[in-house]
Amino acid sequence: MTKTNLITGFLGSGKTTSILHLLAHKPADEKWAVLVNEFGEVGIDGALLANSGALLKEIPGGCMCCVNGLPMQVGLNTLLRQGKPDRLLIEPTGLGHPKQILDILTAPVYEPWIDLRATLCVLDARQLLDDKVLTNQNFRDQLAAADMVIANKADRETPESRQALENWWAQNGEGRELHHATQGAISPSLLDATRKNLAPLPESAEHSHSHASTKGLAALSLPEHQRWRRSTNHGQGYHACGWIFDADTRFDTIGLLEWARLAPVTRVKGVMRIPEGLVRINRQGLDLHIETQNVAPPDSRIELINDADVDWNLLQAALLKLRLD
Structure with missing residues (x-):
């Protein structure tokens, strides 16, 4: 079975930086894989992770959990069957909703393959001061689904963001862990924390993307001779x-x-x-x-x-x- 972690977080919270840090400090005798999803189709995170030493599969265009999760299942099956990694890190887009992803990971078909560990949500506490972010349903559901909240960018916090985090934690922290980090420097040991008995997540916020349903499952590439x-x-x-x-x-x-x-x-x-x-x-x-x-x-x-x-x-x-x- 592959130890698996979902690493969520809103746009700009530092998910990819955190994953790069985890990969740089993974046990030397383990093979790790990353399934990454982006809102856009260019594949920036794939380029950032390309030389990390991990097996990598990209799902572009914000469609990891669309079409009944088919894009995610294709990428997930490829990594599990061909790569046989010791650990799999799943990074959905910052605008992604965690419920469908967790539903897929806990489906009976994956029980023999996946050992689901803690879900981490990477948070820039300053986002708690932004009404547009704070009222975004996906942002709220990412935090609700987290077994562990990583308050990243601690070096950029302000007295106001520190107080906002304390207030949020006082109301929502029960049953989960809070860790602080700078530049995504979190310990791989946190990944082995067990899942908590959190309240059931609400159904997904409505989400739609402009790409056609026939869109490919690979990051954007250049046709021959096109600059x-x-x-x-x-x-x-x-x-x-x-x-x-x-x-x-x-x-x-x-x-x-x-x-x-x-x-x-x-x-x-x-x-x-x-x-x-x-x-x-x-x-x-x-x-x-x-x-x-x-x-x-x-x-x-x-x-x-x-x-x-x-x-x-x-x-x-x-x-x-x-x-x-």
């Missing part, structure tokens, strides 16, 4: 636009970082080729984190998400001007 391409998606009150560029395209480093910093959106995430190698870009609100390495990725991918529609053509024109090749 770049873009993809948009929307649903649950959020809009996303992502771009992928071929391996021969590099971007001006300073200009790219300024573009990411100033883009009028709430979320920016990307892995981009620059003259120095690669830059990883992760921005939530005004928090911008960058990391450079002298190893270039096979292509460039970047995605923007916002809670209102944006002039993607204007942002695209500015991005294209930053190409060096």
Whole structure:
């Protein structure tokens, strides 16, 4: 049986960073796998996790739990049967609802295969101060489903967010654990905590996505001889636009970082080729984190998400001007 953990969290809470930390500190004699789902179709998290040493399966387009869970079951079966991992980490989109996923994982068909352990919800406590996030049904249900809440980005907390977390915990903390972390630095030992007897989750909040029902189950790729391409998606009150560029395209480093910093959106995430190698870009609100390495990725991918529609053509024109090749 594969020890399995669901790791949830709203947009920008730090799920992927937490998973990267867990993978970097996993037992050396274990094989781990990650099933990752994103709201957009570009596959940023897949690019971030590509060199982590884990088996990886992506489900793009926010559709892990749509169509009776078929996309999730295809990815899940592939990892369990072909990879036979010791542990599986499942990262749904930040706009995902946990109930359908937990229903699938606890279905009789998976009883011989899956040893379901604690569900972790990664939380940026400042989100508790944002009425739009706080009233989002998926955000509320992610916290309700958690056996363990990881209050991430402790280094960015404010007196107001600290008090909001204390107030929330006083009302909702019974029966679960709370841990604090900075940059997703959580111990793999937390994954072996047992599931709690939490109250049943409500039925899923209504969610829909703009992609067709015949959409593929792989992240966006480039047709032969096409230098770049873009993809948009929307649903649950959020809009996303992502771009992928071929391996021969590099971007001006300073200009790219300024573009990411100033883009009028709430979320920016990307892995981009620059003259120095690669830059990883992760921005939530005004928090911008960058990391450079002298190893270039096979292509460039970047995605923007916002809670209102944006002039993607204007942002695209500015991005294209930053190409060096």
